[in-house]
Amino acid sequence: MRQRDYKMVEVVNVVASGSLGVELDLEAIAGDLDDIVDYDPDNYPGAYFRFGDSAPLITLYRTGKYIVTGASSEEEAHTTREDFLNILTDHGILPSAEDEWFRVQNYVCMSQVGENLNLSALAIGLGLEVTEYEPEQFPGLVFRPSDHDCVLLVFGSGKVIITGATSIPAADEAFDSLRKHIEDLFS
DNA sequence: TGTTGAAACACTAATAAGATACAGTTTG
């Protein structure tokens, strides 16, 4: 297998979810953990947990299900979850074994193809049925490859956002595929 | 008309780049 000499994807956001397997009284929890929990059921049914100013956010629901958003690595998602579970156990909420369901649902990654791109030409080259490009609405080209389970946003600067991937290798392969397409089309 | 279901919206994180809005400052 040939050595990769190009830039791989950089993870910028991780979304993960799990379940405590217990029904909860969010009102009581929010009252108990006033300093780290925000809860406004009139506005949204989830209770927001945040450990620090720029730390990832955990949204906890009545059913015991929860979502971690804003982590910049899978490891950070896991450590945030551990902090969350520790706080809950300290307050007498014991998660059931069902919490093994914790899993990353979405990776948002960034990369760069290393050249400025003509997005109108790229849309035609990749195929109009798999691309959306309306620069008056949004400056990025939306690429939904048929052979990869994620979506790529491609910009004129050559920067690329890969979103919807459930693993880093999947994001990397999708980006690599796009990179090869661009290489074939413009050289 | 009542029921049922589906869909869309409320929210959150993060990134890209372009338009637009508005505040504040500098210049003629």
Next chain:
DNA sequence: CAAACTGTATCTTATTAGTGTTTCAACA
């Protein structure tokens, strides 16, 4: 004193989980 300019903020696109409410469709 008004026009010009700079800086900041918010919105556009996509993705994903979750629950509650609302809206709208179809059917009996």
